[in-house]
Amino acid sequence: MWSELQETTGLDLTPPTFEKAQIVKLKDDGTDDGDAHVCMYNPENLQFARSPAFEDKEVSGEENSQKHRKGGGKATLTVKLLYDTTRTMKKATDGVDVTKGDDVRKYIDFLYQLLKEKTDSTTGKQPYCSFRWGKKLYIVKGFLTNLSVTYTLFAPNGTPLRADVNTTFEEQSSLSKLDEVKQNPTSRSEARKTWVVREGERLDYIAYQEYKNPAHWRHIAITNRIEDPFSLRPGQVIRLVPLP
Secondary structure: OHHHHHHHHOOOOOOOOOOOEEEEEEOOOOOEEEEEEEOOOOOOOEEEEEOOEEEEEOOOOOOOOEEEEEEOOOEEEEEEEEEEOOOOEOHHHHOOOEOOOOOHHHHOHHHHHHOOOOOOOOOOOOOEEEEEEOOEEEEEEEEEEEEEEEEEEEOOOOOEEEEEEEEEEEEOOOHHHOOOOOOOHHHOOOOOEEEEOOOOOOHHHHHHHHHOOHHHHHHHHHHHOOOOOOOOOOOOEEEEOOOO
16 A cells, blocks of 8 residues: 555655654753653644733823833743553654553653652752753743643543643743744644544545645655555544645
8 A cells, every 4th residue: 555655646755754842851050951751742833922021100290100111021832732642652753652551641740740849959949941842942941830731532441541731831041042943833844733533534534624635635644654544543643744
């Protein structure tokens, strides 16, 4: 089937090389602590926000007070991540090792640890961390300030197998170091979306929903190295990348 797809499409079937987003624990001086968390799937988007701080000052002769800028305000990065253990993943091909059927909480524990007080600290301070995607730094040095987990799929014995994870990071380092942050992550060639297959769904249906043309099912098959387009199983996670 794979060779037939290559012959009929004339496309290069070499799987694309892509980087996985990472959350890296840092020492107080901002250097790597040697503990990094590779995200199971890359985020679909990153939300970066900054709110400058202002204060009101009364001005003689003016009816209303005037706002004066106090500071630039700290930036926050909001990231939604998907965790799924309904299939086995290998580090060599998927960037992370996952055992099918594992409790998905096992793979989220690193994030919980980032919210806890450092064991060697007496100030109540959490570990510093950075958010990286390839060679791009989106948070140079900051804290994980919010973690929200929604479990959406369970094994018959109640073991959670899939989770939507919302995270928020607050920077502690100057944005002047983010010389590459203005580059749009949507210009990358790696996957920007994932699709979790439901019962009865086929590649042509997914292609129509994503690309508005069912004929692009071949593009999805090639990207995900699917040899039999009729063998999709419920819970299977499919990467969706831009059309060539």
